[in-house]
Amino acid sequence: MSHATSPEPAQPKQGSTSSAGAQGASSPTSSLDAEAGSEKSHESTECDSATQKTPPGAPTASELPPLTPRDFRAYNRLAEKMDYFHNHFRQSWFLLYNACTSGRRPSNMSLKQFIDEGLSLVQYLEAHHSIEETYFFPLLARKMPEFRSGAGGRAGELVLQHRQIHAGMEAFEDYLRRCRNRETELELPVLKEKMDSWGDVLLRHLDQEVLTLGAENMRKYWTLQELRSIPI
């Protein structure tokens, strides 16, 4: 991906949870074990407890004692790492989308680089979601309904969002491939249409998944010992 040459992304429409941590990594999805940049404030990934569900029988956030800074960091570990990966997706998305709304590609990118940026976004999102649904979500789904696969029941909200993202992403990818193969000429208004169909759900998902993994939500479901055993 060409993040090193990307211009500053615009402010996300949906209100990104963080703008830090997006610089300099080479592959956001090759493994969720990659070291995440962690010099971020608690506010960037702290769960808004008012928007999160409390599991049956579990105490609400207001009934729980305040977390010490050390415990907050431990509980917030998964959110921090996830936000690091998601920042790559946000940055790539807004590079492409800003070009569509301004009618101009970034001046430092060739047409091929620009098209490849979009195709890389697709490739990395597919890999990221595949890793999540294969390794990460099944562990979390033991206690958290948002991550349920849907086998034998309704899929969790975050899994449903993956499906919505991929439905829109297919037409976006198909268009960019046809542009790269010179079957059609890239038109930014057409590309914008292909992005608008899944942009809202993508940006909502990138924020909501991080919020769900935030300390104040995770403490409702998991002990610190259990959380440490989740391998990302």
Ligand SMILES: [Fe+2]
């Ligand atoms: Fe994710």
Ligand SMILES: [Fe+2]
């Ligand atoms: Fe996800």
